[in-house]
Amino acid sequence: MKAQKKIWMDGKLVPWDDAKVHVLTHGLHYGMAVFEGIRAFSTAKGTAIFRLDAHLERFLNSAKIYRMDLGYSLKEIAEACAELVRSNPAKECYIRPIAFTGYGEMGLNPLTSKVSVAIASWEWGSYLGDAEKGVRATISSWARIDSRAMPVQAKSAANYANSGLAKMQALTSGFDEAILLNSEGKVTEGSGENIFRVKDGVLSTPPATSGILRGITRDTVIQFAKDEDITFYRNDATREELYTSDEVFFTGTAAGIAKVREIDGRRIGYDGTPVTNLMAKLYDQATHGKIKKYEKWLTTVSA
Ligand SMILES: Cc1ncc(COP(=O)(O)O)c(C=O)c1O
Numbered sequence: 001m002k003a004q005k006k007i008w009m010d011g012k013l014v015p016w017d018d019a020k021v022h023v024l025t026h027g028l029h030y031g032m033a034v035f036e037g038i039r040a041f042s043t044a045k046g047t048a049i050f051r052l053d054a055h056l057e058r059f060l061n062s063a064k065i066y067r068m069d070l071g072y073s074l075k076e077i078a079e080a081c082a083e084l085v086r087s088n089p090a091k092e093c094y095i096r097p098i099a100f101t102g103y104g105e106m107g108l109n110p111l112t113s114k115v116s117v118a119i120a121s122w123e124w125g126s127y128l129g130d131a132e133k134g135v136r137a138t139i140s141s142w143a144r145i146d147s148r149a150m151p152v153q154a155k156s157a158a159n160y161a162n163s164g165l166a167k168m169q170a171l172t173s174g175f176d177e178a179i180l181l182n183s184e185g186k187v188t189e190g191s192g193e194n195i196f197r198v199k200d201g202v203l204s205t206p207p208a209t210s211g212i213l214r215g216i217t218r219d220t221v222i223q224f225a226k227d228e229d230i231t232f233y234r235n236d237a238t239r240e241e242l243y244t245s246d247e248v249f250f251t252g253t254a255a256g257i258a259k260v261r262e263i264d265g266r267r268i269g270y271d272g273t274p275v276t277n278l279m280a281k282l283y284d285q286a287t288h289g290k291i292k293k294y295e296k297w298l299t300t301v302s303a
Contacts (some may be wrong), residue, residue: 001122004088008080008119011072013087026113027100031158034062035098037253039169040085040121040301043289047091048298050287052078054216055253056097063099063152068115070099077117082301084121091302092125094254100157127192127254128176131280134178134261135250135267137190139239140166144180144188144211152211159213163191177250181241182211186236194218195251195260197237197245198226198275207234217251217283220297224282227293230275243268249276257283 005021027033036059040049056074063070072080081095098120101113128135145152145162152159164176170191177190187206189195194215196205203225208214225232242248248260248268257280260268269276286294 002090004093004120004122006084006087008084010116010118013083019120019218021116022103023099024106025100025103026105026110027102027157029106030108030110031156031161032066032068032099032110032113033098033100033124033157034066034068034154035096035157036062036079036155038095038097039253039287040091040093040095041287041289041298042092043298043300045300047085047288047302048289048300049081049085049095050253051216051220051297052081052299054219056081058155058216059099060166060215062156063115065151065154066156068099068101070115070117072117077119078299080119081121082299084119086302088121090121090123092123092289093121095119095121095243098157117200119163124254126256126258128250128253128258131256131258134259136174137177137179137248137260138168138170138173138175138264139242140178140180140191142166142169142178142180143239144182146183147211153208153214155213177260179239181239185238186210187242188212188237189215190250190252190255193250193255193258196221196249196251196279197242198247198273199241199245201275202231202233203275204235204237207237210236215251215253217253220283220286221251221279224279224286228278228282239263245277246271246274249273249279251279255281256280270296 006013102116170178248256
């Protein structure tokens with residue numbers, strides 16, 4: 001990671017190296033932290049953050065689920081993100097707001113801990129590697145956490161222990177990414193991305209009730225599908241339906257639209273990936289301000 005100049009911490013911009021927390025920070029011990037992953041892109045009008053409000057709404061909802069009082073409104077956090085991007089050298093960047101229970105009290109009750117909010121930004125290239133080549137994925141032996149045990153719709157640090165275990169298993173077994181099934185054996189998502197598949201021209205993705213994080217990029221692709229008159233469903237799939245799909249792709253802020261070329265040794269997209277390619281092209285153009293009707297998703301932060 002290339003250090004930037006500033007990090008926004010509890011209301012003010014501080015030098016990158018000074019954004020530190022105590023080792024007895026409550027959230028570090030008990031997983032009480034919620035965060036977001038947002039990206040800013042270069043456009044003809046300047047640097048713009050993509051779907052900032054949608055990300056911050058999810059951030060506020062994650063905090064609400066965990067009964068965390070952030071002490072800032074959506075508008076204030078949005079302004080802090082903009083100010084941070086303006087202050088740092090990396091303009092096309094990844095933005096990471098995080099809220100966590102801080103230092104002061106120990107023990108499982110999070111309600112006695114002060115909540116801290118911080119926002120960092122840095123340069124982050126393509127998360128899953130070469131988009132053209134495609135991703136080699138595997139079905140994980142780790143099941144996706146169940147919403148009876150953890151609130152899966154909250155983007156909480158604790159949930160990512162599940163993702164981290166699956167990712168580690170995939171990487172050490174020679175794959176690029178894991179696909180997690182839920183406890184009923186239905187496909188949910190990648191360790192840090194939602195998943196789509198195409199069969200006979202029909203695009204589909206698992207429903208929110210399967211146990212996924214409801215992705216903003218997923219929502220963006222669903223809008224593209226509607227606008228392009230592509231038949232689309234939210235429906236459950238089993239692993240063999242993935243193995244026999246014509247196309248499979250991941251969606252996420254970090255990963256963008258990432259084509260899957262193989263799942264557990266079964267080649268995917270053998271006869272081309274027209275729907276994936278179209279979605280990747282639209283996403284690239286929309287994020288860079290090249291499609292008028294999607295300009296509403298961009299918040300310009302610096303000229
Ligand atoms: C587990 C998981 N699912 C899905 C996504 C995709 O969400 P988004 O498109 O909002 O980045 C992410 C990325 O944050 C994620 O970590």
